[in-house]
Amino acid sequence: MVTASRERAWRVAAEVPDPELPMLTLADLGVLHGVEVTPDGTVVARLTPTYAGCPAVAEMRAEVAVRLRAAGFADVRVITALDPPWTTDRITDEGRRKLREHGIAPPGPRTAPGSAPGHRTWLSLGTAPADVPCPRCSSADTEELSRFAATACTALRRCRACLEPFPHVKDLP
Known part of the structure; x- marks a missing residue:
């Protein structure tokens, strides 16, 4: 059950477009670093921005949270993870x-x-x-x-x- 929820949450978060390069999703860009569902049902999405001072990170976090809640996930946390840092290899x-x-x-x-x-x-x-x-x-x-x-x-x-x-x-x- 948690695995199916995690996979569904990943699919929802993965479709969020990047605010600066909207032809790419956060998954395409490699900014979506992970999505987990805790045993109590909280969805935790981790974003690793292209650089620490990225001005779009607040918008990305908000959009991921909005879409996950709209998909039926009641308890959502979106965190910024700077370690390991993003690279263009992502x-x-x-x-x-x-x-x-x-x-x-x-x-x-x-x-x-x-x-x-x-x-x-x-x-x-x-x-x-x-x-x-x-x-x-x-x-x-x-x-x-x-x-x-x-x-x-x-x-x-x-x-x-x-x-x-x-x-x-x-x-x-």
Whole structure:
């Protein structure tokens, strides 16, 4: 019974869209870190935001709680968990596909399951990755225009082949 409730609660919470990237659900983005149902029936959902100062975390927490209560779960707690920290490896393959479909370059390749996240030195050195393909024409000939775009986790790039600007979700190991 608790397992079925947990799976149903997960499905409900997993469908909440990200407020800043609404083409993605919290599950696609890897922000939904876990959902448990305690023996007394309390649903506890854990969210790990993309970074500690994420301005959308309050909205995400509220929307998860609203949807879980609307699905019939009376006692709901939504907590923010910063440990372990979120990484771009948590973005699902489906999430990466949705980003590309919406003209946003996803971060670099996901780390193989079970292995440690890759070391991406450009973050610490302040330089951008050179190999970010254009989500519109797939050209690898792109350049960074600005380290920050509409959200703190994106950079603004331009394709030299099709000349279109596009956001890129920065790699965070």
